[in-house]
Amino acid sequence: MTDNETRPLDEAAQAELKGVPEELIDSAGNGEELVKLREELEAAKQDILYAKAETQNLRRRMEKDIADTRAYAATGFARDILSVADNLARALESIPADLRDDEKFRNLVAGLEATGREIEKVFAGHGISRIAATGLPLDPHQHQAMMEVPSADAEPGTVLQELQAGYMIKDRLLRPAMVAVAKKPD
Template structure:
């Protein structure tokens, strides 16, 4: 009986330790994700034709550097089981997506994700942050 109680105590302590570790990682990851969002905004704010223009070597270098930093941060998250997802074209799932707007779009399937305005993140099969999306509205 005492041995069984001790084993149960060890198992519970291990679960609590893992839960504390996951909570700390989750909090840190959310902070890191918000910084990745800022880098994404910076990259999207520069028109592609300006980056590829021959007379903008400095801008091209800056653009590539910001892109490298963003990809590096994403790799760090990936090593800890945190992955990004872009649900564009998928069916809307309220468990993984947050609808920002709905719009009727001819030729698109109603209920599908039209556009992803903010990428979502998963941490080991759990939702860390929902993707913020626009959804195709039925035209009826």
């Protein structure tokens, strides 16, 4: 049989045609037009389902992007303010012990220490935390080895000294800790 020839429908198909308008059933009574319309309808339903799924996936991705943007919006500013925190810490470390006890400088030192604590509090409030380094094995995801130091006391690859503090912002690296790492003595 060719496509142009008409084929009679089985009883189940004829039962489905009951109540269908006459114009949808061709003159031979086999309802090929109706079958074609049903196939097109099923294809359209599938297309709609795929479009809905794609829209939902897009919405989820956008929500995640928005959440990430909110969580990490302060990254650039945080990197910039780290140098201020470093300079403050260096200033505090450079004050000799005899000046710390001097009545004239005691208030200055107390003010600098209070400023350092406030910076740490603000960092913590924004999810910025200092990376632990000294005494731990070198982690290339958090530490940047600046030099190797021969050591008989520490295992090779252990961080002996922190040259510059490293920081994380939530679960992302903000700045690696610059460290000196132990190596086997020569």
